[in-house]
Amino acid sequence: xxxxxxxxxxxxxxxxxxxxxxxxxxxxxxxxxxxxxxxxxxxxxxxxxxxxxxxxxxxxxxxxxxxxxxxxxxxxxxxxxxxxxxxxxxxxxxxxxxxxxxxxxxxxxxxxxxxxxxxxxxxxxxxxxxxxxxxxxxxxxxxxxxxxxxxxxxxxxxxxxxxxxxxxxxxxxxxxxxxxxxxxxxxxxxxxxxxxxxxxxxxxxxxxxxxxxxxxxxxxxxxxxxxxxxxxxxxxxxxxxxxxxxxxxxxxxxxxxxxxxxxxx
Numbered sequence: 001x002x003x004x005x006x007x008x009x010x011x012x013x014x015x016x017x018x019x020x021x022x023x024x025x026x027x028x029x030x031x032x033x034x035x036x037x038x039x040x041x042x043x044x045x046x047x048x049x050x051x052x053x054x055x056x057x058x059x060x061x062x063x064x065x066x067x068x069x070x071x072x073x074x075x076x077x078x079x080x081x082x083x084x085x086x087x088x089x090x091x092x093x094x095x096x097x098x099x100x101x102x103x104x105x106x107x108x109x110x111x112x113x114x115x116x117x118x119x120x121x122x123x124x125x126x127x128x129x130x131x132x133x134x135x136x137x138x139x140x141x142x143x144x145x146x147x148x149x150x151x152x153x154x155x156x157x158x159x160x161x162x163x164x165x166x167x168x169x170x171x172x173x174x175x176x177x178x179x180x181x182x183x184x185x186x187x188x189x190x191x192x193x194x195x196x197x198x199x200x201x202x203x204x205x206x207x208x209x210x211x212x213x214x215x216x217x218x219x220x221x222x223x224x225x226x227x228x229x230x231x232x233x234x235x236x237x238x239x240x241x242x243x244x245x246x247x248x249x250x251x252x253x254x255x256x257x258x259x260x261x262x263x264x265x
Contacts, residue, residue: 061159065134068152069167073130075107076247077164079183080116080174093204093240094119094174095126100244102129109134109168111160112144112151116174121147134160161186169254170200170247175208192230198257200250202243203236210236 015022032040047053078097084090098108098120108124110117112133125131125147133148137155144151154160164171164183171187173180184203190196203209213236220226237243 058156058159061154061156062162065152065154065159065163066166068150069132069163072132072150072167073107074105074251075109075130075132075168076101076170076172077109077168077183078117078120078172078174079111079176079180080120081176081180082111082113082115082117083177084115084119084175086119090116090175090205091119095123097172097174097204097240097243098123098125098129098131099127100240101247102127104244104248106169106247107132109164110148111135111179112148112153114145116176118145118147120174121145125149134163136160165190165196165199169251170202172202172204172243172247173209175205188230188233191233192226198250198254200235200246201233202246203234204238204240204243206236206238 078094078101080090080094084094094116100123101108101120102124107130108120109132110120112121112135117133121131121133122145131147131149133144133151135144135151135153136157137153144153152163154163161183165187171183173184184201187196187199187201191199191201203213213231213234216226216234217231221228221231235243235246237246
């Protein structure tokens with residue numbers, strides 16, 4: 001065959017495209033398009049329970065959280081028991097705290113559940129503030145409370161915790177159980193190790209929290225497991241205005257540090 005004929009033969013061979021991939025001549029071809037295989041075929045579903053797929057799901061939670069919360073105003077996370085009754089003094093305190101934070105210009109972020117979380121969301125909402133709830137998938141809770149203006153539900157605790165720390169300027173803990181303690185000690189660890197700075201942690205309720213602080217001071221500090229400076233990271237109070245002022249003063253310190261850094265440049 002003449003060179004011209006060989007060239008013509010190559011050009012006239014059938015060409016198949018699979019996405020950006022080009023297939024020519026005797027290459028194996030499945031005879032279907034990618035869309036057809038995606039939409040027509042039902043494959044085994046075991047893959048949705050594999051770790052690689054979970055990684056994508058985790059990634060999506062971070063993307064959704066960052067995208068939703070990126071433009072919220074300065075906020076304070078308020079934690080507390082989901083089991084606090086509406087007629088309990090802790091509920092009234094949470095409601096008043098949410099209102100006071102809103103009046104000071106802060107959004108209120110809670111776990112979005114009932115009890116003390118609902119109280120803080122309610123106080124913020126009733127005072128015209130921004131009320132945010134970051135819920136978690138649990139077998140015994142029914143979703144976000146009705147006072148949440150902006151809500152996100154998470155599957156994974158660690159993704160949710162990241163949102164609390166990243167988008168809050170302070171933590172205030174009302175009396176609560178394991179969940180509240182979990183958030184409290186995670187925040188303490190992050191501040192102690194300087195993963196976050198100028199981040200006040202406030203325990204609201206002297207009677208409830210003082211025994212814990214006494215144990216921290218009398219056992220952990222006394223045995224050398226932590227330092228005096230670590231204990232001082234905790235602020236215990238029964239006064240709502242004092243709690244809010246601790247937050248405000250800490251934020252003023254951050255603003256001044258940023259301003260000084262800008263001026264130095």
